[in-house]
Amino acid sequence: MKLTENRHLKLWMVVICAVIFWTIGAGYSRDLSASSEETYKGLKTFSDVLDIIEKNYVDEVDTKELIQKAIQGMVHSLDPHSSFMPPEAFEDLKIDTKGKFGGIGIVISMPKGILTVISPIENTPAYKAGIKTGDIIIKIDGESTKDMMLWESVKRMRGPKGEKVVITVFRKGTPEPIEFNLVRDIIPVESVKSIVLKPGYGYIRITNFQNNTTKDVAKVLKDFESDNHRIKGLILDLRDNPGGLLDQAVTVSDLFLKDGIIVTIKGRLGKHTKNYRAHNDDTDRNYSIVVLVSGGSASASEIVAGALQDHGRALILGTTTFGKGSVQTVESLRDGYGLKYTIARYYTPNGRSIQALGIKPDIVVKQRFLEEDEEDKPEDIYFKEKDLKNHLDAEPDKGKQKKKKSENNDSVKEKKHEIQSRHGVLNLETLKMDNQVMRALDILVGYDILNGGKAQKDESNIDG
Template sequence: MKKPNWAGLMRFWVTAGVILMLTAGSVQAAEEKTYQSLKLFADVLEELETNYVDEVTPEALVHNAIKGMVGNLDPHSSFMPPDAFEDLQDDTKGEFSGIGIVITMKDGILTVVSPIEGTPAYEAGITAGDIIIKIDDVSTKDMAMWEAVNKMRGPRYEEVNITVIREGASAPLVFTIKRDMIPMTSVRSAMPEPGFGYLRITNFRMNTLDDVIEHLSELEEQGDGLKGLIIDLRDNPGGLLDQAIRISDLFIDQGTIVSIKGRIEKNNQIFKARPNFPERRYPIVTLINGGSASASEIVAGALKDNSRSLIIGTPSFGKGSVQTVRPLKDGFGLKYTIARYYTPSGHSIQAKGIQPDIRVAPGTVTDAPKADSAFDLMLKEKDLKNSLKPEEEEIRNKKKSQKDAEIEKLNKDVQVKHALDILISYGVFSKINDTN
């Protein structure tokens, strides 16, 4: 049986379709260019199908052509085969086994946006900005993002080797990482000082808003309530837009949260804040860094531009574009960019990121700071033999727990400590102003 001439049939249908389009109205220059381009595509398809050294199917050629067409638009647009499209749904809904990183294509290079806290990649030491050059000794050059994701995901407890180039490192770094289930929890909290809460948001999933409300309620009900709050968005790669908007709305009573502007009018939207009950009047400091991207940048930008929070840390990632996902026939999917995000003041996040109000580099508070003067070295009451311990210390020693270990860790984090000092100082000066 003679093999069907797929390219010839496609040429016929493409030509017929263009002719029908042209006969429906006047011939325009743009339509002529489209016709010529489609004709060129059909010619190349027929040539390769007929004369390429190895036999290639027209389906493979067309799929590769679509992949190249979409992939060359921007780093966040992609044409996905059925298995990759199905995996995309797991990122916000289901549980999956992998290493726990969010990646992007930066200038055609596979780059880590952020490791997800509590995952194998985070524990292994993968950091934002790492360039992945190999996955299990397979080069990532010209590898699509979905292919890289598929290679890094796999059965739980099986190992995968990731080779990265890191700024400041003299040679590539190789990480052997054991895959595990990626946690779906995205919020945790603590009270590093009485009245001053710490809220950590690692990503924005379907239940993140509910978790934030639950943790906030617990913090607000302790003691005399909150005097100040630290929101930690460091290494938060983003997630669901609606969750970011609704979480921002918890702290803003009026004004714009974020606006979205695209080429098509229907993609333009402005999201406004609504009055909250209970009202949250306490001061806020928000922490960001280069791993804070997308939805976390929306929250930071909304709080900053509405004068609701001081932003400290380092500049965020700068992922300010909006993608939509369209299912296609036979299980394929298309993800492409439709608009850009703008902060309430009208600034684009794209490639610029959120700039902190106060830049504070990451680091650890040392246990034994250098003495400032000879007086600091003098003998004090606490150094005397059998000296009585402070009452609160005696109580604390009896109640050592995992929560205490978490707070101790926070107090050694330079950026968290800086945020806490700002909130405490604000409270002191507010009392002085009230007295005056």
């Protein structure tokens, strides 16, 4: 009896330490042991369950692993963007914002739980070896990717420059799996690409917002605005941009605005409520701008689109954006763990909530794929924030109402999440076949002509 009591006490202390571990590590200082009767009862139940499982489960269990998974479940139940990250996943998150890493150079995702290549990155080992968009990665160094987490597969493919990795893929139309023997290299992640579409009209594509994004955009603008180009119109492509760093979204917006609010974040705590404002740097950018967006444009890209739209600085063209209007912060915990959790919601300069609503374009133009007739194109091929389980409501007071069951059912799963890769080669011929880019260019040229600009009226369109 004494042994059982000691064992139970030990488990109870493990639970208490685990809870204190993540709360104090995340920067809280409140006393949980006496915060509420319900909290105490909940922790006691958790301790009882842990004790029963450790004693009676068919296989021996790892108590530490069970507690970690319990914390993951607790945090993830808050909303889709909050997570408790093991050291490997936390390190990958930090790497993704730095702009380079050691690896093979592919963008991957897991639609329907299948590890799939979204795009090889230009001039990387994967690109040079012939890995293609749509390839399904079935093995990494001989180990099956079935049931492998996305972060785990990323970790296995990344590594120091010069080290080898073997990737086995299944490719549609190929009877046998294809094996690629690759040598890792330093992979620079270009978040900004640009090209001159025709004299006076520039195109900038931002694939995500990382540490150097604003600096790179400013460099491109300086070139576009030089005597060599004398820019008259700009297309800013934010399609399928999943977001990134808040400060970079604010500073990119600031490049095009003279004054006023760029974005407001509102949280439950006063310290999580803030207005971000534009600053006048005396740079004249009076040319017209069209911003391209899609259902894959989320978070930071929605901040930029919303700010330029509300200030009348740009025309937004495309389809309604993803609707991720929540702010996450990341806290470092002991032993390399990380906690990402939501602290606020985004609001555009006019006070519109982005959350689960997205940015609606001024002109709706659907992406046209070569193999489809435009009339047969489904209206919305993207999963949106509103389709995610446990998504936040647009306004906090709505959260007090009973939430409807998630639309994460068979009908939602049947939606296609087709993505035209924004990570491949940027060239003029490809852009000529992009109906949204061509529509944006026509708008810019037409606006310049109507306003008595220097565009030559007899100048033919880029696509003939």
